[in-house]
Amino acid sequence: MDDHRLIWSALTMVLQQAGQQIVAVAASVDALAGTPDPDVVVCELHLPRGPSGTEAVRRLVGRGRRVLVMSGTTDPEMVLDAVEAGAGGFVEKSEDPDCFVTAVDAVGRDGFHVSARLAGYLLEDLRRRPLAVNDLGVRHLRVLRALARGDTAEEVCRDLTVSRADLAKLVTAALEAGRRRRRRYRPSPREREVMILLACEGLSRKEIADRLGIASWTVTSTLENLRGKYVRLHPEVARSIRPSAAALLWAMKLRLCERASAG
Incomplete structure (x- = not known):
């Protein structure tokens, strides 16, 4: 979902060439009502109409949709808020088109895509606002640091000697810890x-x-x-x-x- 036609025309073409089926393109959350349920919703964080940002993500997730958020202006707090609301990943608009294909595939398959940028945000959030002494274990931190360096999932599995299933568990746990951290500091x-x-x-x-x-x-x-x-x-x-x-x-x-x- 976005209101920038040129970006979506290019992104739609790239995803279709990669074998993805586009079921709808909309400029608001409400405009998706009545459309076929997609495996993944790619949602711009700054929508021009209706709920935007965290509220848009929360509504989509509440409908059972897997969400990948994107933005041209990277505000770490907004990205982490979107993850707290249930987004499974984040991609910058300036990324190579292939990165969108990889991210959409990962969110659809695993439920998450932790880009280098998002991994860095999660590590910084952990440094500033830890939940406890053992907020995340050593293996979780090693995975996040590897992803923050730009390593692919395959490279992380090989270098840290973990299976794809174990990697999924570690990343999921790191995302959940990040969500708990955000909730702890939100207004009561x-x-x-x-x-x-x-x-x-x-x-x-x-x-x-x-x-x-x-x-x-x-x-x-x-x-x-x-x-x-x-x-x-x-x-x-x-x-x-x-x-x-x-x-x-x-x-x-x-x-x-x-x-x-x-x-």
């Missing part, structure tokens, strides 16, 4: 409530406390927690950022006000 339901009331309705801490029936200090604590999560997810942001400012920025990034008004 209560934190989202506070963000919406602060950013979308412009309420003060006392007004938020009154609306939610909680103490003012609870709102303050919630905002402090939000700041901690936001800074961990966005290392370019100064740790000295005010809690309310972090909550406002995160609400904008998550488009909470748009979603609240639409709901």
